[in-house]
Amino acid sequence: MTKTLPRRAFLSLAAAAGLSAAAGPAVANAPARSLRPVARSDDLLRRLQTPPEELIARARLDGRVGFAVADMADGKMLEDHAPNLGLPPASVAKALTAAYALEVLGPAYHFETRVIATGGITDGVVQGDLVLAGGGDPTLDTDALAALAAGVKAAGITGVTGGLKVWGGELPFVRVIDPLQPDHVGYSPAVSGLNLNYNRVHFEWRRAGSGYTVSMDARSGTHRPDVTMARMGVVARDMPVYTYSDSNGRDEWTVARGALGDGGARWLPVRKPELYAGEVFQTFVRAQGIQLGAPTVIDALPAGETVARHESAPLRIILRDMLKWSTNLTAEAVGMMATRVRTGAAPASLTASAAEMSAWGRESFGLDSMAFVDHSGLGEDSRISARDMMTALYNIRRRKGLKPLLKAFPMRDSQRRIISDHPLKVHAKTGTLNFVSGLAGFVDLPDGTELVFAIFTSDMDRRAELSRAQRERPPGGREWNRRAKALQQALIERWGVLYSA
Structure with a gap:
């Protein structure tokens, strides 16, 4: 059965796309050539939509753009531009x-993190080592380690003859996700089979007289254990703001005194995640009255009895x-x-x-x-092309129901303010790097039509010119990203007018 879009909703779509019900050849964005007379203004509004090539030119992204959009009902391609061009997602x-x-x-x-006792347990005393064994959980936090330590106590353990070992071999160790990123950005930490707090440590500073007091801890909502495996030194300089070195078995940081002001805090990446988790666990076990020495990283997981476990969501x-x-x-x-x-x-x-x-x-x-x-x-x-990304989402939507996991993508006005009652409802995944922007997901039109789409934009030449230090806040990056997002919304609004029944 053909779906009919109520005229009020259609006009709302047209208004969102920058048109009005009385639009004619004199309006801004009108085509250069005359249109043939049409019987319905709805058709006229469709014909007056700005072509995608013109939208791309107006965005002034000075790079490459690829997009593809299809009807979710049958997978039919509705519109595309450079759909087979492989771009960074x-x-x-x-x-x-x-x-x-x-x-x-x-x-x-579920991911599972375990505490293993080796050598048997006699009268509450472990006759070997206590092992904190990671199961690859990316969401393990400080509160979970506190609960594991309480679980060890609840198992009747009062002492350990050996030491505290930590194992993260469930997954390969990755020192940094992307080596091209600045050392201090928290979104590019190490990865291991044993991760804590997204492998980030909390650095806080406060002015104290002529100097600063600093702390490094693994805080959560209820705990704030200090750590020594990551240390910070305040150095009399202006730039660089941060330096990092792997020294003396620790993450050694320095920060420029001239950048600190009166006080503040930020999360820094951890490069030794097993030691980080082990030190925090040691603190909580000691709080339970069980004395343990400093943690030691091991390569092989020994046999033993599981005395406490934590399951992820x-x-x-x-x-x-x-x-x-x-x-x-x-x-x-x-x-x-x-x-x-x-x-x-x-x-x-x-x-x-x-x-x-x-x-x-x-x-x-x-x-x-x-x-x-x-x-x-x-x-x-x-790399992936817009067509392939759209095809993947089309099939995944049908097979795996991914759409409910995607967050709503708000439509905005010319001042970047969210339009709460916008007639188009978008659920999508965004993607942003310096001079790279992507958006892919689903658009629900007012008449019940569902579209699936992918839009990729990038200027890799401009990105290649950046120094490593510039990659956190590159010159011109924010404005470029704003124009890329404006293009994404303009395309979606175009599709909302064109493909509503």
Whole structure:
């Protein structure tokens, strides 16, 4: 049955696209040539929509643009531009990582972190070591370690003859997700089979007389344990703001005194995640009256008795939060765990795991252009075409129900203010790198039509000119990104007018 869009809703779409009911050849954005008379103003409004090539030219992105949009009902392509051009997906890649993990691991999958006692237990005393064994959980936090320590006490353990060992070998160790990022950005931490607080440590500073007091801790909502495996020194300089070195078995940081002001805080990436988790766990075990020495990282997991365990939330919840907050650590951990289960062995590296996921994309959906270097989209060398991304979302929507996990994408006015009653409802994954912007997902039209789309834009030449230090806040980056997002919305509004019944 043909769906009829109420005229009021159609006019709302037209208004959102910058038109009015009385629009004629004299309005801004009108085509240069005259239109043939048409019987209905609805048809006229459709004919007056700005062509996509003109929208792209107005955006002045000075790079490459590719998009594809189809009807979700039958997969019919409605409109495209350079649809086969492979471009960086940025964090749009996480939508494919979510689908990969859902298919391989299942929505009810739980990550498990265990405490293992080796050598047996006699009269409450472990006759060997206590081992904190990671299970790849990307969401493990300080509160969970406190609960694990309480679980050890509840198991009747009062002492340990050996030491505290930590194991993260469930997943390969990745020192940094993207080596091209500045050292201090929290979104590019290490990845391991044992992760804590998204592998970030909290750095806080306060002016004290002529100097500063600083702290490094693993805070949560209820705990604030200090750590010594990451240290900060305040240095009399203006630039660079931060320096990092791996020294004396610690993450050694310095910060420029001239950048600190009166006080503040930020999260810094952790490069030694097993030691980080081990030190925090040691603090909580000691608080339970069980004395342990400093943690030691081990390569092989010994046999023993599990005395406490922590289960993550179901994978579906983890993925929902990953897509909402775009957490890179989560994407890399769930992607590598999916590869481990799919292949029966831990991947050799993050790049190898991403290649396995790309192979899955080609096998499952025919995504010939898919060539990822990670699971988060942080690496600039990942590529996929708009057509393939749209095709993947079309099939995933039908097979896996991914749409409910995607967050709502708000439509905005010319001042970037959210339009709360906009007639188009968009659920999508955004992706942003310096001079790279992507958006892919679904559009619900007022008449019930559902569209699936992907839009990728990038200026890799301009990105290549950036120094490593400029990558956190590049000159011109914010304005370029604003224009890219404006183009994305203009295309969606165009489709809303053109493809409503």
